[in-house]
Amino acid sequence: MTPHIEQAIYGLVSTPVLHLVDRHDILTCLIKNGPLSAGAVADQLGLDGDTVERLLLVCVTFGIVRRDPAGAYRLTEEALPLFDRGNARYIGGFVEHLTLGAAERMQRLEEYLRRGKATVDATREGPYDIFYRDEESTREFMDAMWHLSHGVSKELAALADLPAAGLLVDAGGANGPFAAAALQQSPGLRAVVFDLPPVRPHLIRAGLAAGVADRLDFVAGDFFTENLPPGDLVSLGYVMSNWPDEECLHILRNAYRACAVGGRVLVMDRLFADDHTGPLATSVMNLLMQLETRGRHRTTAEYLALLTEAGFTDCTVRRSTGDKHLIIGHKAGDQRDRSAPAGGDEGA
Template sequence: MSTTAANHMTVAESEACSPEGILQLGLGFWASKTLLSAVELGLFTELASGPLDGEALQKRLGLHRRGARDFLDALVALGMLEREGDIYRNTPATDRYLDRGKPTYVGGMLAVAATRIYANWASLTEALRTGKPQNGTEDDEDLFDMLYSNPDNLVMFAQAMTGGSLQAAEALARRFPWTDYRTFIDIGTAEGRVPVEIASAHPHLTGGGYDLPPMRPVFEAYAERRGLADRLRFHPGDFLKEPLPPADVLVMGHILHDWNLEVKRTLLAKAYAALPKRGALIVHDQIIDDERRQNAAGLLMSLNMLVNTRGGFDYTRANGIGWMREAGFTDVRFEHLAGPHSMIVGIK
């Protein structure tokens, strides 16, 4: 390594190059699984009503005495719990985001990670060797057919999408010029977190969400709980087989990355056809930087598509802009939203 390169190495890079940094990265699943188990057990929801001592938590969560104290104190050390003496309480962040009773709950994504994604990632090496998903589906079985055919899987999947969309949805509601439009539809909406956030921030808008028919009761129940049933309507359909519904703005969040390049281009073409002149398409994902060096979350999400889908992959800013221009969109622009999330906007 040259002296110049060494001088420009960040602290994080320096730590990652140390033996300890390498081992911490390699064993990072220890901390991950500790948090996932806490979400699965409902720990943060138990503490949302007030602090509890270790023995009370052990009994309420059904934990064996041998591991209970280490488990709880590991969460303290990881910054997920606070403790005074033997009294445990949520941190402000875990109280806001990991209490199942709050609308800001993001633990649905972690619950799916604990029960499905974690196991699938255990076979990443096999996926890298074969290019095949490791989600338990047969060669002729579609992941979404499997998820949508089982009511329990459907609800869990919808809640996972809600958890994974919060940060981007809140930013999208702030950053896009919604005052210029009257109607919008979120494509592949799941439970409806994105349309709920947008409609809550902009009372003049009406719209809804588009998804496969089994998602209707889940979407409608969520819109009702958020007090938006009068402005948000569910649009049933299969975007692989049918045209997209018309609106001034169409939103595709965490949709394009599920599919191969041919389907990506087909979906963008369908969006272009459904929009009026000067209508807008918003695509948001954990879009990878063009140099493929910085957005680790986007690159890891693309590996998640490898182990969970038959052809899905995440894409760079240049990829997304190029595909949208090929579909006919003009005034295509890229904008960072929050964290690893960004959007590409195209005008018809």
């Protein structure tokens, strides 16, 4: 059996195990005090030693921790930034989102299979009415967005060649993982996050924590029914993948109207390979998009076609080293910034 097939068979176990070892501070304890035996971790945290050992043994097979011959555990180099709560690449909030939310939603897949998504969802509320149904669920979703997006946003902000001054409108910007990274990178820039009303306190909190509150504003609104505020750049991170093509075009046309002449739209999303055969995270999230939203993931060509149809020109793709990439479209005009970073672009 290949490792991939084996992981597919035992996949039911992997995400809840990661959630438990993160949530109960087992990995944090190893990061702070390791290498430690399972018994020593259990004693420090007041947990059951046998269960800690079994969880850590599973983590060894996932390459999350290493076990030395004396039975002491420590995180692998690759896993360390992902489970270190102080690291921008910390992924715990997203693992929590998968465990608490997506696992429950997976049960709907069979209904979709039998009766079709449109029929099953006809009586359901919209995705964001569900995510923002109460304080706890809103916080959980906001944490997931921050942990999913903030780490890679630093790289995306660098790839975007941000101007030294001007206004970034981050549409559907949530608690500001991209806006904060952009403002940190470009001290003369200001940003407005345009999002649904429940997001406001989360954005304000995150802006203060990131030290950019004086240049970051929030405007509550609905990008299907209201105009986006005007700006020099309009960013759309993990927004297109929430919606079918028709709605994407509606949002992109709104972004086009909001964009200053010579400005740019920055779409940031996962990309399918041209033949849709991966990567794994994009295929998995494409399935989850079906359960959590009305969207899907797309290939480079599909994004370039959408941006072009909405009016943007000179559309290009710049790839990050992570899962989220940058698709840029220009609003033609005299002041257009056509500079390209090292590494080059994939053009339309």
